[in-house]
Amino acid sequence: QWQLVESGGGLVQSGGSLRLSCAASGFTLNYYAVGWFRQAPGKEREGVSCISSSGGSTNYADSVKGRFTVSRDNSRNTVDLQMSSLKPEDTAVYYCAAVGTLRATCVMDGNEYDYWGQGTQVTVSS
Numbered sequence: 001q002w003q004l005v006e007s008g009g010g011l012v013q014s015g016g017s018l019r020l021s022c023a024a025s026g027f028t029l030n031y032y033a034v035g036w037f038r039q040a041p042g043k044e045r046e047g048v049s050c051i052s053s054s055g056g057s058t059n060y061a062d063s064v065k066g067r068f069t070v071s072r073d074n075s076r077n078t079v080d081l082q083m084s085s086l087k088p089e090d091t092a093v094y095y096c097a098a099v100g101t102l103r104a105t106c107v108m109d110g111n112e113y114d115y116w117g118q119g120t121q122v123t124v125s126s
Contacts, residue, residue, distance in 0.1 A: 002026040002115060006096050009120030012086055016124070020081040022096030022117060029053075029072065033099050033106040034079040035113055036070065038092035038122075047108025048094070051079060057105045064090075086124045093119040 008020040022034060035050035049060045049070040058070050069082040079096060097113035 004096055004098060004115055004117035006094060006117045006120040009094060009122045011123045011125065014086060014088055014124055014126050016086050017082070017084045018086065018122060020083065020094055020096075020120060020122070022079045022081075024077050024098065028074075029077050029079065029098060030074050031100055031102060032115075033101050033103065034070075034072065035097045035099075035106065035108055035110070036079075036081045037095045037097060037108075037110055038090075039095070039119075040089075040092040043092075045095075045110055047110065049081060050106035050108050052104060052106045053102055054104070059106055059108055061108065083122070086122075088124045088126045090122060091124050092122060094122050095119045 003025045005023050036048040039045040051058045051070045055072045067085045072079045096117045098115045099113045
């Protein structure tokens with residue numbers, strides 16, 4: 001069964017850090033671009049970051065540039081999102097998603113992704 005599972009969410013104070021992990025089971029992420037998305041209550045889902053299948057290209061939403069870093073470890077079959085200097089407006093459910101592609105770049109359009117995790121809650125208190 002192909003599955004993506006996010007972990008690492010939780011409650012953190014403003015200015016703190018969290019590291020989210022997206023683990024794949026049933027398939028290898030080596031040939032998949034992975035995106036991170038988030039959805040806050042009452043808001044549309046938004047793209048946060050993505051990383052190409054090779055890991056050579058990454059993208060970030062303007063709101064998280066300089067604070068979040070996406071990376072992949074193909075030996076562990078995971079993609080991580082390191083989040084630092086967290087703000088209350090980062091509070092949301094965070095999802096990872098994967099799409100099979102060998103393109104050199106990645107996109108933060110959720111419609112491009114085929115497989116989704118169940119999400120992990122991130123809450124940043126002020």
